[in-house]
Amino acid sequence: MADEKKCCSCEIQQVIGKPWTEIETPALMVDLDIMESNMDKMMAFLKECGAGVGIRPHAKTHKTPQIANMQMAKGALGICAAKLGEAEALAEGGVADILIANQTVGANKIKRLAALSKKTNLKVAVDSKQNLLDIARESAAIGGNVGIVVEVDVGNKRGGVRTHEEAIELAKLAASTPGVWYAGVMGYEGFAVFIPDFEERRAVADRAYDILFGYRDAIKEKAGLDSGIVSAAGSGTYMFAGKRKGLTDIQAGSYIFMDVRYGTTAGVDFLNSLAVVATIASHPEPEVYIxxxxxxxxxxxxxxxxxxxxxGLKVHSMSEEHVTLRPTDDPQRLPGIGLLDEKYAKPAKKPLEVGDKILLVPSHCCTTVNLHDILYAVRNGVVEDVWRVTGRGRFA
Ligand SMILES: Cc1ncc(COP(=O)(O)O)c(C=O)c1O
Incomplete structure (x- = not known):
């Protein structure tokens, strides 16, 4: 099918309107009602907090423009992308405001970045002067305008400037160099998001936001520049960040799908909506399902x-093309799994037999999505749409 937004194969499209059990496996599916309820819950939580913090959801999780556009329609301030290729895929799918929350370096990539700024309201994380000047030069040459978000290190020890002086210099340059503009600061506290102890996580995250605010204030004081964007946080820290007046937005991504890791992280209050549809291909012993x-x-x-x-099954082991499950009286019950279980496993005939479909819950939603070209969008057990994961594999 010529339309980029549609799935490429007409054959795959034919499953639209049919029960989820007719999806060819293995395949990735999302329950739309659950995913939308997660989006709504996050918006309601942020509103309830009353601190004026919005959301710029990270599309590294879903890599699918249709989902990004849903998030925008529900009030997101913009969308984060991890990489230039992902941002291009989102822009091709009509996403109007994108922050690439990583550095984009290399001559050809910077040309692509400049070109992309003419198609969408584009911002990019920068932590070095040369990178900023390279972006400005290419952008100015074609009449582009790239928003510069100065990435600062809040303890993550990944990208991000390490001193106020560097941040001030970058902000000033961004504000005074043609082809770019100063958009603000970001500092992702990735080292905090999985801290098991909730109160310890809160303390670590709050310290990270204080560090970020210190950078924002230094830029205001020394360069006279307002930071329109003060962005941080993920699905493990949204509950703290949402209450921190001064942050403009959180960058949470996984909250829409959830997975085993976030499902077992205290206080991450969303429901599992994403699953891999598999078929029982072999049942060679009463105690073994493959x-x-x-x-x-x-x-x-x-x-x-x-x-x-x-x-009534427990995952026992995994290999390249197989998962082995065994019967159990004590299956894993992720806190957010109830609705998915209610809709898909409770009504299934049991015991399962060869040929039956089963849902598996990924341990890491973002990297699992990156393995799939197609995402089946299911509502009330029926395939409502088939989406191409156009950002999948676009990490260059
Ligand atoms: C820059 C950035 N922001 C936010 C996030 C949060 O994403 P998630 O909510 O999926 O943990 C990440 C995760 O890797 C990230 O790298």
Whole structure:
């Protein structure tokens, strides 16, 4: 199909309107009602906090313009992208405001970045003078305008300037150099998001925001510049960041899908909406069920995948193309799994047999999505749409 936003194969599109059990496996699916309720819940939480913090959801999680556009329609201030290629895919899909929350370096990439700034309201994280000047030169040459968000290190020890002086210099340059403009500061506290102890996580995250505010204030004091964007936080820290007056937005991504890792992180109050649809391909012993999905459709760097408790099965092991499950009286019950279980596992006939479909829950939603070209969008058990994950693999 010629339309970039549509799935490329007419055959795959034919599943639209059919039950989810007709999806060819392994495949990635999202329950739309649950995902939308997660989006609504985050918006309501931020509103309730009353601190004026908005959301710039990270699209590294879904890599799908349709989902980014839904987030924008629900009031997101813009969308974060991890990489230039991902940002291009989002812009091609009509996303009007994108922050690339990483450095973009290299002559050709900077040309692409400048060109992209003519298609969408584009901002990029910068932490070095040369990078800023390279971006400005290419952008000015074609009449582009790239927003510069100075990335500062709040303790993550990844990208980000380490001193106020560097941040002030970059902000001044951004404000005074043709082709770019000064958009603000960001500092992602990634080292905090999985701290198991909730209060310890709060303390670490709050310290990170204080450091970020210190940079914002130094830029105001020494360069006279207002930071329109003061951006931080992820799905493990939104509950603290949402209450911090002074932040303009949080960059949470995973909250829309959830996974095993966030599902077992205290205080991350969202429901699992994402699953890999697999087929029981073999049941060679009463105690052994083998699926046709494995590490090539679900990543494992955050640990073992899970499944829905009502199947009465526990994931035992994973290999490239298989997951082995065994019957159990004590299945894993992720706190946010209830609705997915209710909708998909409870009504399934049991015991499962060869040929039956089963849902597996990824341990890391973002890298799992990156393995799939297609995302099946399901509502009330019926495939409502088939989306191309156009940002998938676009990490260059
Ligand atoms: C720059 C940045 N912002 C925000 C996030 C938060 O994403 P998530 O909510 O999926 O943890 C990440 C995660 O890697 C990130 O790298």
């Amino acid at each position: 699926t046709d999905a494995g590490q090539k459709s679900m990543t494992q760097e955050f640990g073992m995948v899970s499944t829905l408790p009502s199947y």
